[in-house]
Amino acid sequence: MTYAFPPGGLPDQSVNPEGTAVFTEAYAVLPAVTQRDIVTSYLPGWTGMRMWVLARPLSGFAETFSQYAVELAPGGGSDKPEVDPEAQSVIFVVGGTLTLNIDGARHALAPGGYAYVPPDTVWTLWNDGESPAKFHWIRKRYVEAEGVDTPEAFVTSDQDVAPTEMPDCNGVWATTRFVDPTDLRHDMHVNIVTFQPGGRIPFAETHVMEHGLYVLEGTADYLLNKDWVPVGPGDFMWLRAFCPQACITTGDGRFRYLLYKDVNRHMPL
Numbered sequence: 001m002t003y004a005f006p007p008g009g010l011p012d013q014s015v016n017p018e019g020t021a022v023f024t025e026a027y028a029v030l031p032a033v034t035q036r037d038i039v040t041s042y043l044p045g046w047t048g049m050r051m052w053v054l055a056r057p058l059s060g061f062a063e064t065f066s067q068y069a070v071e072l073a074p075g076g077g078s079d080k081p082e083v084d085p086e087a088q089s090v091i092f093v094v095g096g097t098l099t100l101n102i103d104g105a106r107h108a109l110a111p112g113g114y115a116y117v118p119p120d121t122v123w124t125l126w127n128d129g130e131s132p133a134k135f136h137w138i139r140k141r142y143v144e145a146e147g148v149d150t151p152e153a154f155v156t157s158d159q160d161v162a163p164t165e166m167p168d169c170n171g172v173w174a175t176t177r178f179v180d181p182t183d184l185r186h187d188m189h190v191n192i193v194t195f196q197p198g199g200r201i202p203f204a205e206t207h208v209m210e211h212g213l214y215v216l217e218g219t220a221d222y223l224l225n226k227d228w229v230p231v232g233p234g235d236f237m238w239l240r241a242f243c244p245q246a247c248i249t250t251g252d253g254r255f256r257y258l259l260y261k262d263v264n265r266h267m268p269l
């Protein structure tokens with residue numbers, strides 16, 4: 001679709017081969033083209049960082065997470081990235097390298113690097129490399145539960161975790177699970193979903209869990225509620241609870257996305 005708007009201003013969001021920004025009661029789509037300078041934020045307590053807020057709670061208890069796409073210049077970082085002691089984080093690196101210190105333990109993260117940081121943790125994050133680093137930062141307030149401990153920090157990578165195939169899908173749909181789904185200490189999962197060319201979610205999934213989906217690779221038509229939306233690398237989708245969802249891959253390569261969901265806790269009443 002093309003728009004009749006005259007050119008001007010920054011950025012140009014009028015031409016987007018992968019689709020256009022959409023905001024509905026059930027979902028939002030922020031195409032990669034919307035993540036440009038005009039909507040940048042900077043956080044206090046950080047140097048050399050800028051970020052795009054992709055998701056945030058909108059209406060009190062009904063939404064559960066925030067997600068930032070962060071760019072960190074060489075030498076940039078923070079000695080106190082988080083200000084909320086109840087917030088837990090997942091860091092997922094999509095470009096460059098990062099040095100993460102958690103409780104005094106030093107970790108080097110490269111693209112595909114994944115870190116879980118529990119609430120109330122002392123941690124630092126710096127770009128000690130010579131190129132800009134890019135990462136996703138997903139935050140959720142940790143909900144304590146009687147009889148389960150708070151999870152410990154861990155660092156791993158996309159390359160080090162074997163994906164689990166979905167049953168009866170001929171291996172075209174798999175999920176890389178960084179946390180054991182039966183580990184009830186965790187109240188959020190940040191996974192990677194991978195479809196081989198021709199793969200699809202063959203039914204409209206509907207569930208109470210909220211989602212953030214950031215497309216890492218490939219293209220697809222994604223069903224969001226009643227609409228089919230074309231998506232590609234760098235596009236972000238936010239799905240509220242119950243939003244029906246499915247997808248059909250459209251390219252020659254794999255289609256992959258980082259997927260947030262809230263799990264394993266009572267619902268607030």
Ligand SMILES: NC(=O)N[C@H](N)C(=O)O
Pocket residue numbers: 193205211245246259261
């Ligand atoms: N949209 C999705 O990829 N949803 C996943 N199957 C999930 O809810 O785990």
